[in-house]
Amino acid sequence: MSRFVALPTITDDSALGGSTIERSLRFNGSDTYIQRTSSGGNRRTWTVSFWAKFCDSSATTDQRLWSCDGNSGNYDMLKIEFYGGTDSARRIAIIDQGHAGSGIRFTLNRKFRDSSAWYHFVFAQDSTQSTASERMKIYVNGVRETEFLDNSTHNHPPVQDYQGNVNATGKTNTWGRSFAFGSGTGNYLDGYLANINFIDGAQLDPSYFGYTEFQTKAWRPKKFDKSDIPNSPTTTYSNTFTASGDGFGSNPPSNAFNGNISNGLNNNAGGQIITWNTSTYNLSGNVRIYGRGDAYDVYVNGNATKVADMPSSNGWVDLGTHGNINEIQWAGTTYNTNNGLGSAGVHVNAIIVDGVWLRDTFSEFGTDGYQLNFSDISSTTAATMGKDSSGNGNNLTPNGFGATNVDALIDTPTNNFCVLNDNDFNGGTLAEGNLRQNNSGSTNTTATLGMESGKWYWEIYLHSQNSGGVLGIGVGQSRRGGALGSMLQQYGYSPNGNYYSTVGGNSSNSSYGASLSAGDTIGVKFDADTRTLEFLKNNTSQGTKTVPVPGHGQIYLPQNHANNASHSMNFGQDSTFNGTLSAGGNKDASGIGDFKYAVPSGYRALCTNNIINHNSKLILNPKKHFECLTYTGDDFNYREILGLNFPPDFLWIKNRSQSDWHIIQNSIEGFQTMHYSNVQNGLQYDLNSNGYVNKPIRGENGQGGFSVNAQGSGNVNEDNENYVAWCWKGGSPTIETPSSGSTFFSEGGNYLDLGSYTDFQFGTGDYTIECWVYHTKLSEQQTYVGDAYGNSAGVYFYLTGTNKIAMYYSSQIAESSSTTMPYRKWVHIAASRSSGTLKLFQDGIEVVSSSDSANLTETQLNIGDTTGGSSGSMHGYMSNVRILKGTGLYTSNFTPPTSPLTNITNTVFLGCQSETVAGLASVHPSPFSNNGTNYSSGSQMSGDILPAGGLGFGGKDSLFDGKIGQYGSDTYVSSSSSANTNMTWTPTSSISYSSKVEVWCYSPNGYGITVYYTLNGGSEQTLPVGGGSNFNNQAWCTLATGSGTITSINMRIIRPGSSTTINWGAIRIDGSILVNDVTGKVVTPTMDDTRSVPASPKNPFDVFAVDGTAYQTATAAGFTQGTVPVDAASVNTEGGFSCITYTGTGSAGTVGHGLGKAPQFIITKRTNTSQAWFTYHRNLQSGYYIRLNGNNAEGGDTNVYSATSPTSTVYSIGADDGVNGSGSTYTSYCWTSIPGYSKFGTYTGNGIAEDGTYVHLGFKPGIIIFKRTNAADNWGIFDSKRDTYNPLGRFLYPDGAFSEWTGGTYSHMDFLSNGFKVQNVGSMIGANDGNFVYMAWAEGVTVNPLDVSYPTVR
Secondary structure (H helix, E strand, O other): OOOOOOOOOOOOOOHHHEOOOOOEEEEEOOOOEEEEEOOOOOOOEEEEEEEEEEOOOOOOOOEEEEEEEOOOOOOEEEEEEEEOOOOOOOEEEEEOOOOOOOOOEEEEOOOOOOOOOEEEEEEEEEOOOOOHHHOEEEEEOOEEOOOEOOOOOOEEOOOOOOOOOOOOOOOEEEEOOEEOOOOOEEOOOEEEEEEEEEEEOEOOOHHHOEEEOOOOOOEEEEOOOHHHOOOOOOOOHHHHEEEOOOOOOOOOHHHHHOOOOOOOEEOOOOOOOEEEEOOOOOEEEEEEEEEEOOOOEEEEOOOOOOOEEOOOOOEEEEEEEEEEEOEEEEEOOOOOOOOOOOOOOOEEEEEEEOOEEOOOOOOOOOOOOEEEOOOOOOOOOOOOOOOOOOOOOOOOEEEOOOOOOOOEEOOEOOEOEOOEEEEEEOOOEEEOOOOEEEOOOEEEEEEOOOEOOOEEEEEEEEEEOOOOOEEEEEEOOOOOOOOHHHOOEEEEEOOOOEEEEEEOOEEEEEEOOOOOOOOOEEEEEEEOOOOEEEEEEOOEEEEEEEOOOOOOOOOEEEEEEEEOOEEEEEOOOOOOOOOOOOOOOEOOOOOOOOEOOOOOOOOEOOEHHHHHHHOOOOOOOHHHOEEEEEEEOOOOOOEEEEEEOOOOOEEEEEEOOOOOOOEEEEOOOOOOOEEOOOOOOOOEOOOOOOOEEEEEEOOOOOOEEEEEEOOOOOOOOOOOOEEEEEEEOOOOOOOOOOOOOEEEEOOOOOOEEEEEOHHHOOEOOOEEEEEEEEEOOOOOOEEEEEOOOOOOOOOEEEEOOOOOEEEEOOOEEEEOOOOOOOOOOOEEEEEEEEOOEEEEEEOOEEEEEEEOOOOEOOOEEEEOOOOOOOOOOOOEEEEEEEEEEOOOOOOOOOOOOOOOOOOOOOEEEEEOOOOOOOOEEEEOOOOOOEEOOOOOOOOOEEEOEOOOOHHHOOOHHHHHOOOOOOOOOOOOEEEOOEOEEEEEEOOOOOEEEOOEEEEEEEOOOOOOOEEEEEEOOOOOEEOOOOOOOOOOOEEEEEEEEOOEEEOOEEEEEEOOOOOEOOEEEEEEEOOEEOOOOOEEEEOEEOOOOOOOOOEEOOOOOOOEEEOOEEEOOHHHHOOOOOOOOEEEEEEEOOOOEEEEEEEOOOOOEEEEOOOOOOOOEEEEEEOOOOOOEEEEEOOOOOOEEEEOOOOOOOEEOOOOEOOOOOOOOEEEEOOOHHHHOOOOEEEEEEEOOEOOOEEEEEEEOOOOOOOOOEEEOOOOEEEEEEEEOOOOOOOEEEEOOOOOOOOEOOEEOOOOOOOOEOOOOOOOEEEEOOEEEEOOOOOOOOOOOOEEEEEEEEOOOOOOOEOOOOOOOO
């Protein structure tokens, strides 16, 4: 197995303009900033783009990122800031404080508390827009922000044509602090800024500055290409204007391109056609102009249809969006004429294309624009550190940075370096861009990047030091307010010369090296693969130590315990330790970094590029293994929910809007069956009451997904209700089709009607009926293949109420002597009559033999029940049904076929092999066969047809979908509702029939309704009544018998004085249904208000699916069994997930899981009867479990999960009925942690609101499931699709049917780029000394340098 390919290094010449950002500028939060004075630019339209990495995540005071001074008073006119205050701490706001009524005021609802992440911001203003919401656009990581703190004070766009102080002549723009009018200063930024672009005169979207990387969907930096802006110093737009008469006089075209809307071009004498040839400017996009001249119409690209009228007074006119704009013309009522103009004139004062004000001979950045990349580190002057690289020369002046440039660092969005984690320290302060730790007393601090594999090196400088403290590595949480003992594990070098080892509060020490004092530099080497730790004092080794494997599902992190000391860290970004020492300039084995001392051979700096490229254990694209989807129900059947990069093998769906049960389904049991996590019920298979998932949809790159049905109540697709689906990939192939398919038979009268044919008359001769069956219910009579009910001259192959296969004609002919049918296993069964002897076989073993010479003359056969559904319906799946006339295929024991059945001699029926069409048969007596035609494409369907989705109906394609439908469902094509409505099918080529033409249609009796049909354009006939006075009646109605051809069928319905609609479900030719795009014959599935027969990809040949390949047996799959054999499995070893089914033995034993690593989280559910859900978690006490369907604390019982720990091949269970009852059946879901993708661990709450426990995962979570273990409390689930930003507060409870909870005590958790942080003190999530287990899976690309937000719709 190969792992996912590493991401390509971002370079200046990468696809989509991917750019390496070389340096960022560090702001110290106390006295550093850069600024310039504006020379005057466009005050209506501008864009600012920048990347930021913030420090001090707990700060509640304002910090200015960018500010512009005001006219009077001591305030900023415009500021982008961290908005302070208790409720709005760490939110970003843009505020025009001087013009509260007319200017900007937005405060984003999300909080920015991730100190390990880079964020990309774009603020784009265009106050000329007529739509208020378009005047200020704010984007974070490529996604437009639409949710703000409230809808009044903090959601206020500027008034139209508003001009603020940005780009006002003489006003000062400042980065890194407030610049208020006069001498007022303050609100310094503590953090990093990179790649600042300020564009004067254009409102640009984020695609100019970043792009979505194709493989991972992560937002990444892109070099701003100024050639994307149409303006340039060599472009003169006004040169290509022409006027049909006297020209422009004193108001030339150049006035339209001077940036001043108070004047513009004007045709001198009026009444002239004005044409602007734009063919050489490469213009496209939305076009808006400012001007007047109400006699004039505007035309684009020579199109005779005008795009707009000019107004009578000056105003903005929207000309629409156009590609390749070659010409704009102002003319009369007809293109290129002066019709209706008279002597009127036209004024054009400004033109904006795609957000850019067009200007003659103008810089792409505009007059006041600039670009800061901080790449010149030679000094701290405006010409170096503050250099404008746009070419405009608009340098910014640095202040407070000192004479030597030590703040332009290589920590950037394209290579994010490790820093100290202010989400996980418990006292003192962090400074110098979270690289310095100052404290008085005892404090703990971890860093932001973990080490699961590879060799890593960093340095520590001691500014002051006493004999206490430990410098080194650790795992677990520092817990603000806790002491060293509260950390789970820590290993390191103490300034007193000792080596300390701390586990769970118990500390030991031994003599190690030299003592340390202020001025020493400590190098730290850690080999995560061998767990070897070494310290170097001033580049001299003090010896090596081996540390144990980290416990509790944690990752080793750089971690310091300081005691009245001050340390600075260098993870490769600053060898001067903020100017304390001279630069070392040493790089690591990758050529990265800036270290004081030479980096030991093979060791590397802790930064994201190194982790991605040198950690062999990482999954770099978690979306290939897990994804969360949200959707809104539409009450449609067979609705496809797409958006995955894989077909899901495990689905967990919850209605967010209602108190509906959680739906849990998997591919090996079959998606038409389901569990409910919040109750004890056994496996459910009634398709009529709760809605269900039909099947997974194979595909990648967003084309994978699943199909849902809306029957019954609202669990999966109720109209206008919101749903979430958590999807895991198992072992199924991503794209390849399954080996075969099956047909699912649910409760109550479900069967396939094979029709009446002489081929089904076996007489006294030989015959064979064989198939595979998979029962979802036992202990009642069930039909496999049967005749017309009550006919003594036909076959009835069935399962008895005592679970034995049997054959009945007029009386019982044969019944298995002792062998019974197992539950939820594929079994091959066969009935074979040869030379007067009938034998029944189960899995190739003869179970009964009987003399049989009956004359079987019945012509009707059905699969799943007898005609009318009267003899006991099949409950489960049937696959590969084959019927032979004239051959008794099996006369003695045999090995069941290991591949799909084929058409052999004397085959009269072969079907139930399709995953898409339940009734599809490759062999059937009907003379008509579908040949791959699409019967509804183009104009074949016409008339009053409702489109798909119209009033819940299915559109024209649903007439040929192989499903006959129930009244008013989307398996019908339906006409629009009126007193007289009709529709016609005209096939492209005529279709021949030899016995009968039928339609499945609404056929009422009463209510004044009459349905008519016209065949082949002949005379209109009344459709036969379907029987019964039933407004919703449906039936097969015969249109023609004998032989002939079909060229058209018209259906018409009337209801005088009222309205009605035709519901037309299918067309049947000679007993075979017309179905689009299939080859073969399609028999009739029963379906009315209570019956459904869907197809399924589940089949007897794909029983063990491992890493994309399906096998029939565990042996073929290389699946290691335990003492309790697994019946079926779907295993994804790369994603660390398997789903298995097994039958209990009643004795303690082991169960195989297939992961190749010990599972760390297991959910087990008994399926054949009601029983609790039992979960195992690696961090529970030995032999303990938690019930998923309850809020109980952990409980101990080694009869459930044994005290023996899981191994790489099996896990141990006891003999409890909940996991291993004799003969009972079970499903288990097993996970193990995968670096960069999944983790299963524990944390302890600290009871501190807005500053709770931090847990390092090594990735940004996409979903977290958690449960308190030392007290009774609900389970909880957060995910990043329902909550797209921090803090998260949309709770769902796996143990309860409740709708989504969005407030109250039990809310608030932050998903951070390398873990999560509890922000609430509720007993369910963050109570002090509460013990919690968590299960986490990643959102997107691991160790991503950006805190990526993935676009979503709630």
